[in-house]
Amino acid sequence: MKDFFNGIADLFVNVLFAPFDALRALELENWFSANIFSWIFMAIGFVAMVYWMLELKKYDANGEEDKSISSHSFL
Template identity: 50%
Template sequence: MKAFFEGIQTLFVDFLFWPYDQLRSLELTSWWSANIVNWMFIIICICAMAYWTIQLNIFKNNNEDEDDTTAHSFLK
């Protein structure tokens, strides 16, 4: 049973977390490069927000947007 858990440890520590170890060692030379994963997520979120805003404007310009405060029956 001990060998089973050591095998799981080897899988994660030596193989699956290897890219994160490389990023951690890269941080000593370049902070920007070490945080490339974070920057990719930030760029994806900015693109999603821009797309969402554009879609909202399209619906508003076509008068398909219902901004009446009584749009729901429970708000009457």
């Protein structure tokens, strides 16, 4: 069992976390290149939020949304 858990540790440390080690090396050289993934994820989130707000505005303008006061019969 010890070899099994050492194999799992080796997989994570040497294979799956290798990209993070490369990013750690970039951090010493340039702040922007080290945080490029953060900027990409922020841009994707911003575009998704704008798209979602435009879709909500479109459905609100078409009158397709149910705007009844009570959402359940027991209320």
